[in-house]
Amino acid sequence: MMQEIKKPEEQTPSPLFERYGNFQIPNDAELAGFYQGLNNEELLPFVRLETEYVNIVQGARIQLGQVFREAQQLFSKRGMRSDRGYTQMTFEKWLKAHGHTKSTSYRLIELANTVDKIQAQALENGDDAALMIDNFLSLSQADQLAIAKGQVDQQTISMVLKADPAARNSPAWQDMLKELDEKKAEMAEQAKKLKEQREQINQLTQRNSDLERSRADTTEQLSLEMQEKRHLQIQLDEAQAQEPERVEVPPEDYVELKERKLELESQLQDTNETLNAVKKELHEAQTAAEAHSKYTQEDIDDLQSQLAELTEQNSELTEKLEQQATKVDNKQAAFKTVSSRSTDMLSAIPKTLDVMALAHDTEQLTAEELQQTDLPALANVLEDKAKQIRELLRDSERIVEGEYDEVKS
Structure with a gap:
C-alpha cells in the first residue's frame, strides 16, 4: 500500500x-x-x-x-x-x-x-x-x-x-x-x-404515510359499514311500505284458560238447572203439605237444605267465573297496551332516528373525530334499550291471550 x-x-x-x-x-x-x-x-x-x-x-x-x-x-x-x-x-x-x-x-x-x-x-x-x-x-x-x-x-x-x-x-x-x-x-x-x-x-414522511394509510383503511371500513346500513335501511323502508300482515297469535296457555272457562260455565249452568229444579220441587212440596199430600216436613227440610247448598255452589261458581273473566280481560288489556306501544315505538324509529341522514357527514370524519360526538353514546343507549326488551321477552313465559290479532311488522 x-x-x-x-x-x-x-x-x-x-x-x-x-x-x-x-x-x-x-x-x-x-x-x-x-x-x-x-x-x-x-x-x-x-x-x-x-x-x-x-x-x-x-x-x-x-x-x-x-x-x-x-x-x-x-x-x-x-x-x-x-x-x-x-x-x-x-x-x-x-x-x-x-x-x-x-x-x-x-x-x-x-x-x-x-x-x-x-x-x-x-x-x-x-x-x-x-x-x-x-x-x-x-x-x-x-x-x-x-x-x-x-x-x-x-x-x-x-x-x-x-x-x-x-x-x-x-x-x-x-x-x-x-x-x-x-x-x-x-x-x-x-x-x-x-x-x-x-x-x-x-421519518416524518413515513409517519405521515402510515397515518394516511390508517385513515384510508378506517374510511374504507366506515364506508363499508355505511353501505351495509344503507342496504338494511332500504330493506326496512320496503318492509314498512308494505301492508302489515295480521296473524293469529295462539298463546301457550290459551287452551287451558279456555277449557277452564268452559268448565266453570258448564258447572254454573248445571248448578242453575239443579237449583231451579229444587226450587220448583220445594214449592210443590210446600203447596202439597198444605193440602195433606205425600211430602212430609222432613222432605221439605231436605229440599231446603239442598237449595241452600246449591245456592252457595252457584255463588262460588259465579265468583270464580267472574275472576277468570277478569283475568282474561286484564291479559287482553295488557297485550293491547304492549302491542300498541311497541308498534308506535317501532314506527317512530325511522322518523326520529334517521341515522343514515348522517352518512355523508360521517364519511368525512375519522374514527377519533366520531368518538368526540354523541353518536357512540346514542349507539350505547339503543343497545341498552334492545337489551331491556330482550330481558322482558326472556322473563315472559307465556303469551296471555289468543283470541285477538297481533300486527307483525
Missing part, C-alpha cells in the same frame, strides 16, 4: 518546516531527527530527493487512478464471463486480483477525476493548470479527498490552488491550509446536519 504523505501541520513540528515549508517527509521520528541534525547545505540535496520522491508518488497515484477509472468503465459496460464455470468478473474482483483494496482504488479514481477537472477549469478560465495541480498535489490526501468530494467551498479552493509557489513557505500559506481544514470541518458538520434533517424528514 502507498505511503500517506502528511502536510506540515500533521507532522511532528520541527525547524525543518521553518526552513523548507514544502518539505514533506514520512512521519518517522528517526528520519526527522536525522534531517534535523543537518545544516542547510547538507540538507538541500535531501530536500531535492524527498521532493522528487513525492512527485513520483503523486504522479503514480494519478496514473493509477486513471487506470482504475478505465477498468471501472470497462467492467461497467458488460459482464466478463470466463469460458469455464461462467463466473462473472467484476471491477472489485479485478482490484482484488491485483492486490488493491476497494476504498484506496476509489480514492485514486477521485484524485484522477479532480486533476482532470482542475485542468479543464484552468483551460476554460485561462489559469495556470500546472500551478493549480502542483498546489493540489502538495496538499494532504485528506484535503485532496475533501476537495474531490466538494466538502470545501470554491473560494477557498481557488485561493489554495492559485497561490504562488513561493508563498508555500510563508505563514499565509499555512493560514490558508488551516482555513481549508476549518471550511472542510464546517461543511462536514453541515453535511451531517443535513443528513440528520433528511432522516427526520424521511
Whole structure:
C-alpha cells in the first residue's frame, strides 16, 4: 500500500518546516531527527530527493487512478464471463486480483477525476493548470479527498490552488491550509446536519404515510359499514311500505284458560238447572203439605237444605267465573297496551332516528373525530334499550291471550 504523505501541520513540528515549508517527509521520528541534525547545505540535496520522491508518488497515484477509472468503465459496460464455470468478473474482483483494496482504488479514481477537472477549469478560465495541480498535489490526501468530494467551498479552493509557489513557505500559506481544514470541518458538520434533517424528514414522511394509510383503511371500513346500513335501511323502508300482515297469535296457555272457562260455565249452568229444579220441587212440596199430600216436613227440610247448598255452589261458581273473566280481560288489556306501544315505538324509529341522514357527514370524519360526538353514546343507549326488551321477552313465559290479532311488522 502507498505511503500517506502528511502536510506540515500533521507532522511532528520541527525547524525543518521553518526552513523548507514544502518539505514533506514520512512521519518517522528517526528520519526527522536525522534531517534535523543537518545544516542547510547538507540538507538541500535531501530536500531535492524527498521532493522528487513525492512527485513520483503523486504522479503514480494519478496514473493509477486513471487506470482504475478505465477498468471501472470497462467492467461497467458488460459482464466478463470466463469460458469455464461462467463466473462473472467484476471491477472489485479485478482490484482484488491485483492486490488493491476497494476504498484506496476509489480514492485514486477521485484524485484522477479532480486533476482532470482542475485542468479543464484552468483551460476554460485561462489559469495556470500546472500551478493549480502542483498546489493540489502538495496538499494532504485528506484535503485532496475533501476537495474531490466538494466538502470545501470554491473560494477557498481557488485561493489554495492559485497561490504562488513561493508563498508555500510563508505563514499565509499555512493560514490558508488551516482555513481549508476549518471550511472542510464546517461543511462536514453541515453535511451531517443535513443528513440528520433528511432522516427526520424521511421519518416524518413515513409517519405521515402510515397515518394516511390508517385513515384510508378506517374510511374504507366506515364506508363499508355505511353501505351495509344503507342496504338494511332500504330493506326496512320496503318492509314498512308494505301492508302489515295480521296473524293469529295462539298463546301457550290459551287452551287451558279456555277449557277452564268452559268448565266453570258448564258447572254454573248445571248448578242453575239443579237449583231451579229444587226450587220448583220445594214449592210443590210446600203447596202439597198444605193440602195433606205425600211430602212430609222432613222432605221439605231436605229440599231446603239442598237449595241452600246449591245456592252457595252457584255463588262460588259465579265468583270464580267472574275472576277468570277478569283475568282474561286484564291479559287482553295488557297485550293491547304492549302491542300498541311497541308498534308506535317501532314506527317512530325511522322518523326520529334517521341515522343514515348522517352518512355523508360521517364519511368525512375519522374514527377519533366520531368518538368526540354523541353518536357512540346514542349507539350505547339503543343497545341498552334492545337489551331491556330482550330481558322482558326472556322473563315472559307465556303469551296471555289468543283470541285477538297481533300486527307483525
